[in-house]
Amino acid sequence: MNDDDIQQIFFVECDEALEATEAGLDACKAGTHDDETINAIFRGVHSIKGGAGAFGHEALQAYTHCFENLLGDIREGKVELGGDLVDLLLLANDLLRVHVEAARGAGEAPDDVELMKRLEQARPGAEPSPQAQAATTGADAFPDPLDDLDALLDELAAPEEDRSQDASSQSAAQLKTVAEPETEPEPDPWLIHIRPRAGGMANGSEPLLWLRDIVALGGECVLCDTQAIPPIDRLDPEQGYLGWTYRLPGRVERAEVEDIFDFVGEDCALAFDDDPMPTVDVPDEPQSTPAPSPSVASSSAPDDATPSPVASAPTPIPAIPAPAPTKTAAAQSASTTPQTSQSVRIDLKKLDKLIDGVGELVIAQAMLTQRLENESFAHIEELAMLDTLVRDIQEHAMAFRAQPISSVFGRVPRLLRELAGNTGKHVKLDVSGETTELDKTVIERLSEPMTHLIRNAVDHGIETPAERTEVGKDAEGTLTLAAEQKAGRIVIQISDDGRGINREKVLAKAIKNGLVDADAELSDDEVNQLVFAPGFSTAAQVSNISGRGVGMDVVKQNVKELGGRITIDSKPGEGTTFTLALPLTLAISDGMIVQVGDQSLVIPLAHVIESLRPNRDDVKGLGTQRQMLNVRGAFVPVVSLGAMTGAQGMVSEPCKGVLVLVETESHGRAALMVDAITDQRQFVIKSLDAHYRSVDSVAGATILGNGKVALIVDVDFLVQSSSGTQGIAPSCGELVDAA
DSSP states (O other), rough: OOOHHHHHHHHHHHHHHHHHHHHHHHHHHHHHOOHHHHHHHHHHHHHHHHHHTEEEEEEEOOHHHHHHHHHHHHHSSSOOOOHHHHHHHHHHHHHHHHHHHHHHTTOOOOOHHHHHHHHHHHHTTOOOHHHHHHHHHHHOOSSSSSSSSSSHHHHHHHHHHHSSSSHHHHHHHHHOOOOOSSSSSSOOOOEEEEEEOOOGGGGGHHHHHHHHHHHHHEEEEEEEOOTTTGGGGGOOOTSSEEEEEEEOOOTHHHHHHHOOOHEEEEEEEEETSOOOOOOOOOOTTTTTTOOOOOHHHHTTTGGGOOOOOOGOOOOOOOOSOOOOOOHHHHHHHHHOOOOSOOOOOOOOHHHHHHHHHHHHHHHHHHHHHHHHHHTTOTHHHHHHHHHHHHHHHHHHHHHHHHHHHHHHTTTTHHHHHHHHHHHOOOEEEEEEEOOOEEEHHHHHHHHHHHHHHHHHHIIIIOOOOOHHHHOOSSSSSEEEEEEEETTEEEEEEEEOOOOOOOOOHHHHHHHTSSSSSSTOOOOHHHHHHHHSTTOOOOOOOOOSSSSOOOOOHHHHHHHHTTTTTEEEEEEEEEEEEEEEEEEEEEEEEEEEEEEEEEEEEEGGGGEEEEOOOOOOOGEEETTTEEEEETTTTEEEEEEEEHHTTTTSSOOOGGGEEEEEEEEEESSOOEEEEEEEEEEEEEEEOOOOOHHHHOOTEEEEEOOOOTTTTEEOOHHHHHHHHHHHTTTOOOOHHHHHHHH
């Protein structure tokens, strides 16, 4: 792994930290936060600062340091977290996101001078930090003694007699050389002794970053303790052998230094001023059994630098070194216990290749099954085992790509804040079902239509506070986001409690634009669907939010490309609900293969309830063009799949074919009439748009076991388009009567 790969991991971690920080700030805005929420926000900004310093992004590091200072004061209770301060922190987090994008290479670093001043002014009597001053003057924010390992290597190359000097005596000598202040007296400088332990490199920690943070506070290294370095044949690269003593200006408070090591825990031992340098907790012999190690550790260091066993292992950030034999044992136990990784970062391209490979495996398995059936080997045990294994592989592979929809819902609060600033409308967000999972590809392509729908709801749907108060509503509007898995699909609802769709106004604008005839009679649903027409908008004037008639057209197109459908339910004065029905995945699914005349079609199994061959008394005529199937006392419409698809030679009598009872999202149940059911298996979804063009009533295509291409039926569209317009053959009962 090279530096670029490591830096890419850093940017992924930045995205995660930004999302966590924004979620925490949203909780603060809503008043549902606690101390752990503040700590999580602080950790997110602190982790970005550490990585920024490691990769030389000085502007990002300077800004995050200023941001972190204010968060530290809030965490310590020095600053009260009020509404105005939360708004400032949200603004600071938005600018931090821009900083990260600039570090990634997407543009120049933003102008953060004014916001950094505001962050500094929000602190109680704090002077501008060195980082803020550096940002305003263009000077380097950090000196470069620790920009690389050269300084450390120089220390290692020093003569043995120079390195064997007593730490405390040399530190005292360094203190005597401090120059007298030129102006007003400053508090006396003080010392900190730092000893990273074996876990210092675990979990992405980097001791060098801690030292850089010390330097950023004005610290000066006065000693690098190398006495614990063993011979090369006993060197363990995972152990910590080096220790450092830094002299810090008196103006620097100890709490500022402790913040640097706040989340390090036992991975680093600290001591202050005249306290001795913490010792190395490693056994003399690698093969020896770990034991309480004060005596072992003390034997590995010279007598003049070895403290008593009681003070050998201070707590991570002590004011006074505490007795630590048990601490030392605990630290050794932690360092010797194997740490199991809970997650692995995988490049999405590699995951896509895996999914493609699994898809081809499914096709190959179907072809093999077809071949064996032709050779009369359809029921061999090995074939059933292969089918089970392929299904397990497919399910596990698809689970890799599954992500909670909260990654999309989590961006909405930030969008609402922007809209509130532009429209003056304050909207409360209500979210449910954010843990519902669906394919990562669907999530990525869902962000844009969700953004347009939310902008439309706030700008057109929700009234101004004055208008809402006048009609007896709460001045603050409500936007509801809900997600659930239903019938093998993900159903997402975006609802507002606004004014609803003014259908008279929509119809009048559509007639004016020539979208419909002046004498056209449209149902409420058909009028609602006009808002998706290209270029259609009822906005009085174009704004930076809406008015160009582009957004809703984009929504419908994107949802259609995902193999989904979108419906509108609107009540004047009460609000509007947009319902998106999307597939769980765009790769592999289960389906029922049916024969309709000369065509083989696939019905997604998620829609199928049951299949049956009706009796003559189960099918009843409705008018001259419709037939209804009696299913245990409930009547559902019969749809001829062959007639809808133009198949040749299909069965025309329901009693001679098979009726597949299906469930749709918005049109209830229906019975699809087919000739026969030939198989039920997994199928690989191939996009028809990519190889041909979009076709109504077709959700995609797949390759069958015999190598032929079969179309995947869009059940919702077929049932919707057949209502009232589909001609069906006479029922079995009518044929008997006619005979």
